[in-house]
Amino acid sequence: MSLDSFVIRGKKRASGGEVCSSETRGSGKKRKVEDVKSSDDKSQLPWKKLRAENLDLDYVRLYSKKEADDLLKELENALEYNTGHLARVQMFGKWIDIPRKQVAHGEAGLSYTFSGNTIPARPWNPALTRIRDYISSVTGFDFNFVLVNRYKDGCDYMGEHKDDEKDLVQGYPIASLSLGQPRDFYFKHQDSRGKNAARKIDIVKLELEHGGLLLMNPPTNQFWYHALPQRKKLGNVRINMTFRKMNPSVCKPVKQGISPK
């Protein structure tokens, strides 16, 4: 994986962090590079890290193109997405359809409550179980829940938000795996949002690649919003899976969702 594709270069180059790569071409500057292994060095993968104030991200191209192609195909066949009420969120008091498709899988009884809705976990399926276990083996963290988002093309998106809900185990990383259409992704510090922002902190921009794994480590989600903006010219499907550790004693009780295909 070239770090050039992790951190967007040129005008859109990441900033605000002690980023990046001795390989960064075109920026005119040689930047600091640090290859990271997970804390107990479980993985020999070439992790790249990106740091800014209270932002802590690790990224690696986890799957080869062929592996990622195969997984995308398998998931396109295996996953069914929520419809009706479960495909809606509440924004400023109004219910709206989410601009993408979504489903959750995980241990029985878990759910995820955000934007006014509670999404129940359907049972793990073979593909998600394999991916979860591989991510656990390379990160050293175990996960009991995955939220899957499917973007049919560049018109689908996810707005700015923080993953800081109470039903997540606090102080635990979120592992985000992307398959399909590479998409821009950005982080914005909470103090630098809006016209009357208290401070000016540079946005951190990345490109999430086919087969790329982004670890959002604490305390990132306490301080930084993230979003996947629209890119209307992009035509291909993308699936993102955020593997999470939910706290069963905080999750709202729900019936487990419908079984997977």
Ligand SMILES: O=C(O)CCC(=O)C(=O)O
């Ligand atoms: O599709 C993505 O990469 C964004 C996912 C995300 O922000 C989330 O699940 O909280």
